[in-house]
Amino acid sequence: KAGVTQTPRYLIKTRGQQVTLSCSPISGHRSVSWYQQTPGQGLQFLFEYFSETQRNKGNFPGRFSGRQFSNSRSEMNVSTLELGDSALYLCASSFASGGYEQYFGPGTRLTVT
Amino acid sequence: GESVGLHLPTLSVQEGDNSIINCAYSNSASDYFIWYKQESGKGPQFIIDIRSNMDKRQGQRVTVLLNKTVKHLSLQIAATQPGDSAVYFCADIYTGANSKLTFGKGITLSVRP
Numbered sequence: 001k002a003g004v005t006q007t008p009r010y011l012i013k014t015r016g017q018q019v020t021l022s023c024s025p026i027s028g029h030r031s032v033s034w035y036q037q038t039p040g041q042g043l044q045f046l047f048e049y050f051s052e053t054q055r056n057k058g059n060f061p062g063r064f065s066g067r068q069f070s071n072s073r074s075e076m077n078v079s080t081l082e083l084g085d086s087a088l089y090l091c092a093s094s095f096a097s098g099g100y101e102q103y104f105g106p107g108t109r110l111t112v113t
Numbered sequence: 114g115e116s117v118g119l120h121l122p123t124l125s126v127q128e129g130d131n132s133i134i135n136c137a138y139s140n141s142a143s144d145y146f147i148w149y150k151q152e153s154g155k156g157p158q159f160i161i162d163i164r165s166n167m168d169k170r171q172g173q174r175v176t177v178l179l180n181k182t183v184k185h186l187s188l189q190i191a192a193t194q195p196g197d198s199a200v201y202f203c204a205d206i207y208t209g210a211n212s213k214l215t216f217g218k219g220i221t222l223s224v225r226p
Contacts, residue, residue, distance in 0.1 A: 004156070044216075
């Protein structure tokens with residue numbers, strides 16, 4: 001069974017731009033969660049989608065948004081990029097909403113210059 | 114590779130020795146506790162979990178201990194190998210409404226040959 005895939009793996013953007021990251025969950029998994037990982041703050045929860053609905057949201061500004069499609073693939077969008085948005089963005093999939101057995105993708109490394 | 118190990122405490126052990134990685138959590142309502150391993154360039158990988166009604170669980174070469182009285186979690190790795198070198202995260206989750214994984218800061222395990 002294929003694992004969680006994320007595209008692109010690396011991205012360089014300029015302040016003020018917007019970016020869209022994509023995540024394909026493990027086949028059969030309907031929940032996708034997104035996390036931001038930085039050296040200073042560690043892994044922080046952004047949001048979770050299950051059956052195309054946002055089920056939970058972390059403490060991030062409204063510039064961070066996401067969505068989920070009927071095939072469970074998910075995208076997250078960051079608008080008006082700031083230097084502090086540079087991070088590794090990880091998505092994780094699980095079978096159930098709020099499940100503790102989450103399987104992570106390799107992440108997208110976003111650098112904002 | 115990803116520089117996820119910056120600003121993290123480091124545990125250095127000799128190959129073949131046992132390793133003990135400790136973690137504190139804050140949510141007394143959490144009902145599952147999980148250890149993840151993250152190698153350079155990869156997303157976190159599930160190692161072992163323990164439910165809150167248990168105090169010990171063993172896997173292959175790994176043991177997790179849970180002390181709810183002091184909100185402490187530890188991961189013991191027997192006969193540590195070079196392939197165990199990675200960043201280790203503990204996480205906890207309350208699988209009720211708005212459940213989400215909350216990650217600890219992470220510890221870098223370095224295995225000396």
